[in-house]
Amino acid sequence: METGERNELYPVFLKVNNLNILIVGGGNVALEKLTFLLKSSPNAKVQMVAPHFREETISKAKAHNVEMITDVYAENYLTAKHIVIATTDKEEVNVKVYKDCKEQNILVNVADNPPYCDFYMGGIVTKGNVKIAISTNGKSPTTAKRLRQFFEEVIPENIDDLVQNLNEYRKTIKGNFEEKVEKLNEFTKSLVEK
């Protein structure tokens, strides 16, 4: 069914190893969000705060130097944070996290709760230097997951060779900016010609 709706979210590729991320909660949802975050960005700087952490969450966190603080959420944990993900089983705690973040202009995602998200986590495909992020505008996370699996399958592993080769080639091209752009476009046009 064509509804005429359009995804107006703006994707960015964050250097999360330069940013301080807080995950509130240490249960199943925290583990899911942490797992996808670290799968894409193994060096992300993450701190977690929860009164209780599940075993699997602890193993994952330890393997990636994620700091775990055993405590209930309090506003002081937002200090110096850029991005916060709330995953607790207490609606009122998640809403408090959301409001505290809004007051401090910190980007916040209440997992699985779109009205309380400044941004959504997406499906992510990584092949060497190439990364594709997928969003269904929050309409169907399952579709995002299936598309991620589809692109993981169809995008060739050696796509990174093309990137590396063109990176070398662009260093060797002489001339001004326009001439370089023209050469690179000429060199790669067969990729999009039917």
Ligand SMILES: C[C@@]1(CC(=O)O)c2cc3[nH]c(cc4nc(cc5[nH]c(cc(n2)[C@H]1CCC(=O)O)[C@@](C)(CC(=O)O)[C@@H]5CCC(=O)O)C(CC(=O)O)=C4CCC(=O)O)c(CCC(=O)O)c3CC(=O)O
């Ligand atoms: C809006 C968003 C906000 C956010 O959390 O950021 C959101 C919201 C919700 N998710 C829900 C459930 C599920 N989420 C998944 C999976 C993923 N969810 C992810 C992102 C997002 N989920 C954001 C939108 C992304 C977009 O725009 O498409 C992915 C892509 C990335 C990630 O989690 O890091 C990751 C796949 C990663 C991968 O595999 O690559 C599965 C599938 C499964 O696990 O098999 C299910 C069960 C099936 C189902 O319900 O569809 C529910 C209902 C909860 C309830 O029942 O109450 C809501 C709430 C609602 O929709 O209202």
Ligand SMILES: NC(=O)C1=CN([C@@H]2O[C@H](COP(=O)(O)OP(=O)(O)OC[C@H]3O[C@@H](n4cnc5c(N)ncnc54)[C@H](O)[C@@H]3O)[C@@H](O)[C@H]2O)C=CC1
């Ligand atoms: N598990 C799932 O796949 C799904 C869960 N949900 C909902 O998401 C919420 C979380 O689910 P789970 O992660 O499975 O629960 P969980 O019980 O595994 O984890 C909840 C976490 O929140 C922490 N927590 C509780 N109070 C806190 C506080 N004041 N400050 C900081 N942390 C606190 C707990 O210590 C625990 O680590 C629930 O409301 C659930 O209904 C929704 C859809 C799917």
